[in-house]
Amino acid sequence: MIYVVIAFLWVSICLYVITGGADFGAGIIELFSKKSYRNQTKKIMSKSIAPIWEANHMWLIIAVVILFVGFPTIYTTVSTYLHIPLVLMLIGIIARGTAFTFRNYDAVEDNWQKIYTQIFYYSSLLTPFFLGIIAAATISGSIDTEAKDFLSLYIFSWLNPFGVCVGFFTVSLCAYLASLFSLHEARFSDALPIMKKKARETAIYVVVTGVLVFVSAHYSDIPLLKWIFSKALGIIAITLATISLLFTNEAIKKGHFLLVRIYGGFQIIMILVAATYQHNPNIILFANGGHLSLFDESAAPKTIEALGWALLLGSIFILPFLFYLLMSFGNQSRKDPE
Amino acid sequence: MDDFLAARSQMAMSLGFHIIFSCVGMVMPFLMAFSHYKYLTTKDEVYKGLTKAWSKGVAILFATGAVSGTMLSFELGLLWPKFMEHAGPIFGMPFSLEGTAFFIEAIAIGFFLYGWEKFNKWFHWFCGVVVGVSGLASGILVVAANAWMNSPAGFDYIDGKYLNIDPIKAMFNEAWFPQAFHMTVAAFAATGFAVAGIHALMVLKKQNVNFHTKAFRISAGFAIIGALLAPISGDVAAKSVAERQPIKLAAMEAHFETEKGASFVIGGIPDEENEQIKYAIKVPKVLSFLAWGDFDAEVKGLKDFPKDHWPPVAVVHYAFQIMIFFGSVMMLIGFIYLIATFWKKEWLTKSWYLKMFVAAIPFGYIALEAGWTVTEVGRQPWIIYGIMKTIDAVTPMPGIQYSFYFFTLIFISLSLIIIFLLLRQLKMVAKLYDPTDPNYNPKNKK
Numbered sequence: 079m080i081y082v083v084i085a086f087l088w089v090s091i092c093l094y095v096i097t098g099g100a101d102f103g104a105g106i107i108e109l110f111s112k113k114s115y116r117n118q119t120k121k122i123m124s125k126s127i128a129p130i131w132e133a134n135h136m137w138l139i140i141a142v143v144i145l146f147v148g149f150p151t152i153y154t155t156v157s158t159y160l161h162i163p164l165v166l167m168l169i170g171i172i173a174r175g176t177a178f179t180f181r182n183y184d185a186v187e188d189n190w191q192k193i194y195t196q197i198f199y200y201s202s203l204l205t206p207f208f209l210g211i212i213a214a215a216t217i218s219g220s221i222d223t224e225a226k227d228f229l230s231l232y233i234f235s236w237l238n239p240f241g242v243c244v245g246f247f248t249v250s251l252c253a254y255l256a257s258l259f260s261l262h263e264a265r266f267s268d269a270l271p272i273m274k275k276k277a278r279e280t281a282i283y284v285v286v287t288g289v290l291v292f293v294s295a296h297y298s299d300i301p302l303l304k305w306i307f308s309k310a311l312g313i314i315a316i317t318l319a320t321i322s323l324l325f326t327n328e329a330i331k332k333g334h335f336l337l338v339r340i341y342g343g344f345q346i347i348m349i350l351v352a353a354t355y356q357h358n359p360n361i362i363l364f365a366n367g368g369h370l371s372l373f374d375e376s377a378a379p380k381t382i383e384a385l386g387w388a389l390l391l392g393s394i395f396i397l398p399f400l401f402y403l404l405m406s407f408g409n410q411s412r413k414d415p416e
Numbered sequence: 417m418d419d420f421l422a423a424r425s426q427m428a429m430s431l432g433f434h435i436i437f438s439c440v441g442m443v444m445p446f447l448m449a450f451s452h453y454k455y456l457t458t459k460d461e462v463y464k465g466l467t468k469a470w471s472k473g474v475a476i477l478f479a480t481g482a483v484s485g486t487m488l489s490f491e492l493g494l495l496w497p498k499f500m501e502h503a504g505p506i507f508g509m510p511f512s513l514e515g516t517a518f519f520i521e522a523i524a525i526g527f528f529l530y531g532w533e534k535f536n537k538w539f540h541w542f543c544g545v546v547v548g549v550s551g552l553a554s555g556i557l558v559v560a561a562n563a564w565m566n567s568p569a570g571f572d573y574i575d576g577k578y579l580n581i582d583p584i585k586a587m588f589n590e591a592w593f594p595q596a597f598h599m600t601v602a603a604f605a606a607t608g609f610a611v612a613g614i615h616a617l618m619v620l621k622k623q624n625v626n627f628h629t630k631a632f633r634i635s636a637g638f639a640i641i642g643a644l645l646a647p648i649s650g651d652v653a654a655k656s657v658a659e660r661q662p663i664k665l666a667a668m669e670a671h672f673e674t675e676k677g678a679s680f681v682i683g684g685i686p687d688e689e690n691e692q693i694k695y696a697i698k699v700p701k702v703l704s705f706l707a708w709g710d711f712d713a714e715v716k717g718l719k720d721f722p723k724d725h726w727p728p729v730a731v732v733h734y735a736f737q738i739m740i741f742f743g744s745v746m747m748l749i750g751f752i753y754l755i756a757t758f759w760k761k762e763w764l765t766k767s768w769y770l771k772m773f774v775a776a777i778p779f780g781y782i783a784l785e786a787g788w789t790v791t792e793v794g795r796q797p798w799i800i801y802g803i804m805k806t807i808d809a810v811t812p813m814p815g816i817q818y819s820f821y822f823f824t825l826i827f828i829s830l831s832l833i834i835i836f837l838l839l840r841q842l843k844m845v846a847k848l849y850d851p852t853d854p855n856y857n858p859k860n861k862k
Contacts, residue, residue: 135482135486136515136518136519136522138486139485139486139489139515139518140515140519142486142489142490143489143508143511143512143515144512146489146492146493146500146504146508146511147504147505147508147509147511147512147583148505148508150500150501150502150504150505151501153493153500153501153504154493154497154498154500154501156493157490157493157494157497157500157811158493158497158811158812158813161494161811161813164490164494165494165819165822168486168487168490169822169826171483171486171487172483172484172486172487172826172830175479175482175483175486176479176480176483176830176833178479179475179476179479179480180476180833180837228814228815231813232813377504377505377508377581378505378581380581380582380583381505381506381508381509381581381583384509384512384583384584385508385509385512385583388509388512388513388516389512391516392512392513392515392516392519395516395520396516396519396520396523399520399523399524400519400523403523403526403527406527406531406534406535
């Protein structure tokens, strides 16, 4: 059962990065769009994410619940030593979620919309940045539980060049995903060439920030290269991610936009495989060389058993509905090519 | 402000706001589905407009409830890591089920909001009902976790270790049913009164009278059901507290001396130093009856417990008095409503009748917050009743007061924005939602 629980944890993090990431990316893309076609971008973006956005953030809640029920020590370690970036990320999530709703559901359209829009943009940028920083902090060995002063305990546990680079990398990934996903919605609109250009630009950002991650890891003595390339699965995952980048480009040229979405999602999964597999099952690495492992820190067997069943039953309920939701609104946009 | 106090204040404030958002989220979908049902059976377009207007309210509050809920799932660990480390695996079961319920709610909202004219009309209606049912289910499940803190179960506590953990037993703890029942009923009363009052105000202002009268009738109906059931569920809850947490009951009533045939204390100023209550009205023997169903039963007083196990008596006592007061007022309004509906139909359109509902807009929420204060502050100094003290659970990180100030700011601005948005929805009723209005033109939002 512990494997079921870990699988759910991993899948929900994956889905959060993909759907939530595309969601954040939509805001980032809009923020960096030129004013002249911002409105058009906004329409396309909100059309592609509005019906499912409420579901997106549920993946994060599920991951958090799995952590605190199944792996309480890991949850409390993260929330104690990474308190500050977590709060910053939360602020991003709150501001963004509410601003998005208000943008969509406000009865009157006037200048107030501009304020929500600004909040929406900047929180879309902030949230994935801190998400990246948090993820980096768990494996970079920067959490020092034996430190005595406030700065080393609660600030330098996450604030370092490697974390910042991973933050930028996450932001670029989100923007890249969003631009890939939006191509399908944009295919009948005259904004299509612009969106295609965006997809190419963001792909470059992903590669550049990805290189930065490796460079900063090297200077911070984090053996990232060794981790990834010392195991077969790591090498395969990175290779597949790179190859599918080429396939994506091909599919964009040919106009197979649904394929583009699948390739995009696949790339993210491969990157996450590479990032998480190499030190599996150790999920947190400390400054003193110690670590927290998913197996050693799991809760009592009865709890894991119950949690596993709850997740399995839950997914039997949820998945068909979610699928139907995506299907019905997918078909909808096909029928109605504005 | 010291870190412990700041952490407690931040948690109290976050829950205090979340409780409002989530209660609206639990009840509003039922109002919406009821109006939708009326539309489907009567074909009256006004009901359709009303359904759409309410569904926007549901969407706005659901989204806010979702973010404040996400925040709470993190705050539990950010503020109380020691508590979560031990409690997480024991009381986590309802949270994992709640995840499912909440997910279904989110999906059903997606179907409902974007599904007009797209699905079979009864399927579409059913989606609205699912929103309500799953919202209610998540509320009830979350209360199970809180009930566990009041009535810990499903583990053995031996030498500071939590052994033989059984999350299912923990979920079905003794306090769950009474707390969940009372909470649900209170949510209906609070939301019903708030919504009914707002529409009554619009009727009084003579704006879209037909539309708002229909809205008022539906929401008042729900409010009254809640108001009349609240004393019953409250009685169940009180009896359960008397059995499980006698010290909490004693604090609620500022009842210092253990006595047989204890009297029910109304009002008064509790004096913890001298262990007595001043200026209170005492109704003989009623407390014994309410707690045990027997006028001569013995009710334990605070003096029977060590003083360092006392909750803040004054806070609990005042909160309890406030809850009882507003609960009774709402019950009274409930009776007036029944008389008006069945015997004195002419009252229904009288302005004093509508004004009464306008005045009652905040009553339900005041009672709800007061009741929540009773149960949470009444549990202190424990975070897990009798097992772990709240002060031992707090995070080691210093500087929590800044986090508290910051979150206060966020919550206040969030609430102001929601009020602002709902007012704007209300202003646009003529244009967007009431098809009988000459200005009706839903396409033009400017």
